[in-house]
Amino acid sequence: MDILSAYEDGIHYFGFVGQFDTTDVEQFQAHVEEAVDAQHFKIAINLGQMTFINSTALGSLIRAQKRLNQYGGDLAIAELHGFAESVFKTLGIDRKIKCFAAEDEAVSYLRTVGAEGVSVEGEQKVAFTFVDADLAAASGSDPRIGLMRSISEQGLSFVWENLDDLDVEKMFAPDVRLKLRFQLPLFHETHTFEPSVTVTNSTLSGKGKATVQLRFDQLSGAEARAVDQYVKDLRYLKGELS
Numbered sequence: 106m107d108i109l110s111a112y113e114d115g116i117h118y119f120g121f122v123g124q125f126d127t128t129d130v131e132q133f134q135a136h137v138e139e140a141v142d143a144q145h146f147k148i149a150i151n152l153g154q155m156t157f158i159n160s161t162a163l164g165s166l167i168r169a170q171k172r173l174n175q176y177g178g179d180l181a182i183a184e185l186h187g188f189a190e191s192v193f194k195t196l197g198i199d200r201k202i203k204c205f206a207a208e209d210e211a212v213s214y215l216r217t218v219g220a221e222g223v224s225v226e227g228e229q230k231v232a233f234t235f236v237d238a239d240l241a242a243a244s245g246s247d248p249r250i251g252l253m254r255s256i257s258e259q260g261l262s263f264v265w266e267n268l269d270d271l272d273v274e275k276m277f278a279p280d281v282r283l284k285l286r287f288q289l290p291l292f293h294e295t296h297t298f299e300p301s302v303t304v305t306n307s308t309l310s311g312k313g314k315a316t317v318q319l320r321f322d323q324l325s326g327a328e329a330r331a332v333d334q335y336v337k338d339l340r341y342l343k344g345e346l347s
Contacts, residue, residue, distance in 0.1 A: 106155070108136055116212055117145040124157040130165045137169045141344075144337040146178025147215040151208050153184035163198060170202055176344035177219045179203070181211035222257030223339045229253040229287070231263045236282040236301070243271060251317070253287065258333050260302060260320040261287075266313060273315045277307035283319065292335045300324050 106129045109120035117140045125133075140148060148169070170180040182204040185193060193199040205211040232248040235241040251263035265273075281304040288297055302319040309315050324332065 106132075108132060110136060112140075112143075112145055115145075115147060116215055117143075117148045118151070118208075119148060120151045120153075121155040123155065125155055125162040126157065126159040127161040130161055133162075133165055134169070137172060141172060141176065141341075144176075144341050146173050146176040146337075146340060146344075147218055148173060148178070148180045149183055149208060149211045149215060150180065151183045152189055153186070155189060156187075158189050158192065163192070163196070166202060167198070175347050176340045177223055178340070179215060179218045181205060181215050183208040183211040219340070220257060220259060222255035222259075222261065223336055223343065224255050225253045225339075229290075231261070232286040233263075233283045235276070236284060240276050240281065243276065248286065254316065256289075256332070256336060256339075258336055260305070260318065262316060262318045265315045265317065268313055268315060273307070273309050277304050277315060277317050279304055279306065282322070285319070289331075289335050291338070292331055296331075298324070298328055298332075300328070 106121060106123040106125050108129075109118075109122065111118045119133075119136065137148070140146075150166075166180070166182075173180050180202060182193075182202055184207065185199070185204045193202075193204065203211070203214055205214065229252065231251045231253050233251060234248050235244055249265065249267065251265040253261060253263050255262045283302050283304065284299065285302055286297055286299050288295070300321050301323040303322055304317060305320050306318040307315055321329075321332075
């Protein structure tokens with residue numbers, strides 16, 4: 106079997122051509138490890154030109170998915186048909202691995218994987234202020250401080266405990282805009298990020314804590330690349346340590 110390989114915009118693509126059996130498993134696993142080493146944790150496999158798959162090869166697909174799951178990634182199958190489709194359905198593999206009729210559908214699914222970000226350990230502080238004048242007046246002149254809980258390529262979340270009887274649901278309603286200040290010590294010991302962000306969701310717990318999810322609105326090109334690399338590095342480290 107021939108394995109076609111390409112990478113574009115966060116997705117690693119494999120195309121299988123011919124019969125996928127025991128003699129091809131080592132080659133496939135090597136491709137997966139190369140993707141992981143390159144911190145490519147989302148893989149789309151097109152089976153449109155695959156004519157046969159045996160039990161050992163099926164097992165290698167499941168092992169590959171588990172490997173990617175370690176790093177917050179996943180594997181998706183595209184253009185499953187014929188003999189392979191029958192086997193997948195009979196064994197229930199299509200309930201374990203996401204399968205799609207078209208490659209663009211598989212890619213759309215993979216782009217949602219990891220959107221919740223990777224968890225951040227320790228007391229990583231996030232200073233925030235409100236862009237809206239009324240909310241800023243209600244919050245006070247000094248920045249408020251939350252603790253970062255997760256970060257992704259698209260945004261981050263933090264927990265805020267010092268609610269001071271403020272209307273948290275109003276202040277962190279969807280589409281409310283904030284200005285943040287935070288550091289990523291494992292990226293750089295002194296650099297401060299100051300992005301504009303928009304609230305996407307917030308929840309208030311009975312213990313007086315607000316958890317706020319935010320989307321980055323404005324990061325410079327260099328800072329966006331830095332956040333991307335930081336998130337990839339954290340996923341890789343956590344995957345290797347899991």
